[in-house]
Amino acid sequence: MTAGMQITNTRVLISHIPEGVAPNKDHFRAETITVDAPVLKKDELLVKNLIFSLDPYIRHEFPEGKIESLVTGFAIARVVSTNNENFPVGSLVFSPSTWETYTHFHEPQYIADITMLDGAMDPSVPLPAYNGVLGVPGFTAWDSLNRIGDLKAGETIYISSAAGTLGQLAGQLAKRKGLRVIGSAGTDEKVSFLKNELGFDGAFNYKTQDRRTALTELVGEAGLDIYYDLVGDDTTEIAIDLLNPHGRILAVGILLIHQNSEPYAPKNLINILFKQLRYQGYIVFEHYGGLGRFWEEMTVLVAKGEIKYTDTVLKHGVEAIGETYVKFLSGAFQGKVNIQVAEV
Numbered sequence: 001m002t003a004g005m006q007i008t009n010t011r012v013l014i015s016h017i018p019e020g021v022a023p024n025k026d027h028f029r030a031e032t033i034t035v036d037a038p039v040l041k042k043d044e045l046l047v048k049n050l051i052f053s054l055d056p057y058i059r060h061e062f063p064e065g066k067i068e069s070l071v072t073g074f075a076i077a078r079v080v081s082t083n084n085e086n087f088p089v090g091s092l093v094f095s096p097s098t099w100e101t102y103t104h105f106h107e108p109q110y111i112a113d114i115t116m117l118d119g120a121m122d123p124s125v126p127l128p129a130y131n132g133v134l135g136v137p138g139f140t141a142w143d144s145l146n147r148i149g150d151l152k153a154g155e156t157i158y159i160s161s162a163a164g165t166l167g168q169l170a171g172q173l174a175k176r177k178g179l180r181v182i183g184s185a186g187t188d189e190k191v192s193f194l195k196n197e198l199g200f201d202g203a204f205n206y207k208t209q210d211r212r213t214a215l216t217e218l219v220g221e222a223g224l225d226i227y228y229d230l231v232g233d234d235t236t237e238i239a240i241d242l243l244n245p246h247g248r249i250l251a252v253g254i255l256l257i258h259q260n261s262e263p264y265a266p267k268n269l270i271n272i273l274f275k276q277l278r279y280q281g282y283i284v285f286e287h288y289g290g291l292g293r294f295w296e297e298m299t300v301l302v303a304k305g306e307i308k309y310t311d312t313v314l315k316h317g318v319e320a321i322g323e324t325y326v327k328f329l330s331g332a333f334q335g336k337v338n339i340q341v342a343e344v
């Protein structure tokens, strides 16, 4: 694409969502505009977005002001025009992209977050996996467990939202390290999947079973050593009661809060002192330097099917991303959700 050419760009704009209101399809508006292709300054590039990743955190990227604005998520994209020697035309990249056909990267902080996929990819692994099990969610599960989990064989770990992208991988990684793995999910099908497909030692449906009773029974006399928290609700209080001395809570996800709920403050935090527990948070953005090691270790396991994952690849235009995102937030899917908007 050269200067002077025009591009036709479909983009999704989101309007202000009042506090306490869940997003619905009327909050999104799509428009198609034809504009001049940008003249790229040094380091800038223009990509065509191919496969968007739907992630729960995007909910927090929605604008706070009253003016409509673009939404930024992650996407696998192809470079169509470049003034950046690290990303030649034709390269496949993984980047924080706006919900539109073409994204013009001009802000240094976004350019810094573009990752080259050519060379890192295994051709036997489907490309959308680089949004999920081999993308930021997978890396988060791997890195958080390695960095702050202090996993020991024989210990018991409980994972909330275990059938989601992070939960599936966290559970399998903990199994590979010899831990006893318990998980919870929101449907009986997901619970069977955890036990029968992923080899979890125990799982329960947090929507139909009493969480304290179910978790207490599954943990049994051995007690709990690690709570891998992806939800941020009052389950933390139950976990604190069940944790053994020197147990750990890994605060990694806040699924409850993505649905506009108040964060829950556990009332038994005093037990952190009595049981000498560690309650630690983790944010992936500080740790991207480890992506290379993650791919080195995990790509082969995913390619051989030794690490399993489920994902959904929906094929539709950019204009319907908002509507699909609303459905996604309701928990309608299992594992990673991708929207493919163009042929690769």
Ligand SMILES: NC(=O)c1ccc[n+]([C@@H]2O[C@H](COP(=O)([O-])OP(=O)(O)OC[C@H]3O[C@@H](n4cnc5c(N)ncnc54)[C@H](OP(=O)(O)O)[C@@H]3O)[C@@H](O)[C@H]2O)c1
Binding pocket: 054, 055, 056, 057, 136, 137, 140, 160, 161, 162, 163, 164, 165, 166, 167, 184, 185, 186, 187, 190, 230, 231, 251, 252, 253, 254, 255, 256, 258, 259, 282, 283, 284, 285, 330, 331, 332, 333, 334, 335, 336
């Ligand atoms: N700390 C970091 O750096 C970092 C990095 C990446 C992701 N995260 C966070 O990790 C969490 C999980 O991400 P993910 O990519 O694994 O999500 P995901 O694959 O999109 O999984 C979402 C699933 O979570 C379950 N869920 C939704 N609301 C829930 C609730 N209130 N209580 C329990 N389960 C609920 C739903 O399944 P059910 O049918 O089981 O309810 C839903 O399908 C998110 O909060 C995400 O923002 C954190």
